[in-house]
Amino acid sequence: MDLLQGFTENIAKERLFAAGDRLLLAVSGGLDSVALTELCHRCGFDFLIVHCNFQLRGAESMRDEEFVKQMGTRYGREVVAGRFDTAEYAAMNKVSIQVAARELRYRWFEQFIKAGRARWIVTAHHLDDNIETMLMNFFKGTGIAGLRGMVPRQGNIVRPLLFAKKDELRAFAVEAGLQWVEDSSNESDKYTRNFFRHQLIPLVEQAYPGALARLSDNLDRMREAEALYRQSVEGWKKKLVEYRGNEVHIPVEKLRKAEPLATIVFEVIEPFGFTPQQVEGVVGLLDSASGRYIRSRTHRILKNRNFLIITPLLESEAAHILIEEGREAVDYPEGVLQLQRVPAANAGVLDQGPGVALLDAGLITFPLLLRRWRPGDYFYPLGLRKKKKVARFLIDNKVSLAAKEKVWVLEMDKKIIWIVGMRIDDRWKLGPRTQTVLRLTAMRQ
Template sequence: MIERLQEFIRKEKIFNPGDGLLLAVSGGLDSSVLCYLLINAGWKAEIAHCNFQLRGEESRRDEAFVRSLGKKYQAPVHVTAFDTAAYAEQHKLSTQVAARELRYAWLEQLRAERGLAAVVTAHHMQDNVETLWMNLSKGTGMAGLHGILPLQGRIARPLLFATREEIAAYAAAEGLDYVEDSSNITDKYTRNYFRHHILPPLRDIYPDVVKQTGTSIARFREAEELYQQALDVHKKKLLVQKGQEFFIPLTRFSQAKPLATIAYELLKPFNCSAGQALQVIALLDAEPGKYISTGTHRIVRDRKWFIITPLNTAEASYFIIEEGQDLLQLPGLQFSFREAANSAHAISADPLVACIDKAALQYPLMLRKWKQGDYFYPLGMVRKKKLSRFFIDQKLSLPQKEKVWVLESGKKIVWVAGMRIDNRFRITEKTRKVLRITMTEAAV
């Protein structure tokens, strides 16, 4: 078993001889065997144990047992206790998720403080197979097929080569002591349900299902590498970053195949779900200005691009204004929108105020920084003028140009903010409703 462990560590490049390791030891079968294997294989190890205070006397028994392992192997032991139930309630988490968050945060902090190479956990092949089935059931996509990785950041799992039966047989052969966790019997945890009710029927049909699935996981990992290589090619062609915004050219995007998969993988970093990715594809046939919102970003269909802009106004330079919205707060600027009936008092001479014929607008509106190629029809003119030329006429300096915002409706610029409106949106005698937009400086 030690030889197989060392070969797996070498093959997967998990850590190097001489590395100091922090072993996460619960006191159960798997972690007790891992502790014995690594220390007897010659690695310098320290032991870490989390007391989650969820099982009363049993939790205290586990802690005492782990401390005894430290004395047996002459290894430093680090123990911490968590009020897991209170943390779960405070953060609205399940007990299982709360325990995992607390555990890994403490382990990483301790690893860094002790100057150790990796946090080592005792996940084995059956854990990996259970994870694969759980991922398939949740629909995690291609990334879910690789299961638990042997090395992920500073977390190492060198026991993934072994089945639980092999680990139990080894413990019996070596006369190793360990403690039983009663929570492993209950089905209230998802993993336990898969362990007790999903894998046993599969074993009845395919006795070697764990080993065979474990072999498949290794192939899935290689397939995922090819998958990622292909995706990287598409990302380089399709995703352009400018500041905090990302741009996707509509024509190239529409020609990509398979589009649904590429769209999902391309947009996933922006918290876009698979369903929302399909909605983005549908925007190819929509009017400019239509958009999809994720939890962190807005994906806007522009004339030639999808524009991915953060919802955080401190980071964005593209903003959507919905009909009925009365305020847009930006760092250093504020735009207010007020609807009024047409009258002789509707028009303002103040350049910071735009009075627009509301009927000419197509919602949603977009507020953005101006860009090269932009043009509009300045108020009082019937011929279009490029903004770059307009700025020259206005004698704007480069720093002043960089601060200019434009309000857009559909494919048309409505207002060069703080300067002039577009003639096509002016108030006429036929105007019934006026949208009065005021730009003011605001606290950053």
């Protein structure tokens, strides 16, 4: 079977795109992308060529850009070249050059898709690339998704050459009389991928002849295994994960029973920026005291009694404040909350203004959680014996939309005990058996 036939059959088998879809071909000018362009041309696909000049190799980078522009002329296709200050971006964002180039590249490509200039982003990744990716992921310690390597279609990114070996692309290009440019950085082993390509994989082939063919088969098997794995993971997520606005609540006891625990924990927390190395710490939260937490770059996982609560990091700093026993004052965005214990005998002389709550301290257990109210909250307003949604309470009290954004609640063990500055919950009011009063004073800014 020749490469062109394999190319068209693979597109049909994987249902990568329709014949009339406009493609955005990512073309560097190297062998792989030149072969991809010729294949798309022979198939009669509608495509636009885009080229990224990362300005990392001086005159060589400009040579590549000019070469791709000439390709556009030969094929009668539009070419758009983008130039990026990759080194500066890497330094500013504290990432490697490779990561910087990838982020810049795909961010730029997405602009074409959003503008409606193409339907799919098409790259020239091939089978050898995918085997290298799988091995790199294995040694980095990624999950099963890393072991199945790249997939033919991911979002609007399409990789129609994953079935083909590098040697097959080269043979096709030579037979077709194609020209391409060589990237000198591909010869340097300072890049991880090149080390695998030039050093590790040849040694593996030497020790185990035919290893690459077996690794190729493993990619297919891992892809199928991941499909089954995902079905199981999604089942666990439905059991464990409860979304409340921008928060994720996970019941500790249910999570503790999950098997295999570490794997399920990773799959739950990974979308929020947590790494495999943090799984052990998150599992440790299950038996920790309330108030313990672990951070990723974007989120925080907080242990609050019987739940783990995942919140965006910037908002969690302002919107969730844990109050441990013994605290006398707590700053929060709307002001200061003061806490004081007094004997019940003195309750009659205590100030009971709108910003003050008097609660039976004997019924209160710490820590308390001070947070913004959210839709779905409810409590038992003082004087009533039935529950009421906080949203309805605010409407009945004619609280404006602007004022609603500044409403906070004090929570104990997932139960609201006070809408700060407005009304306590009837279940924690003072009674004939009250011995100690917890006096809360909300001092607004």
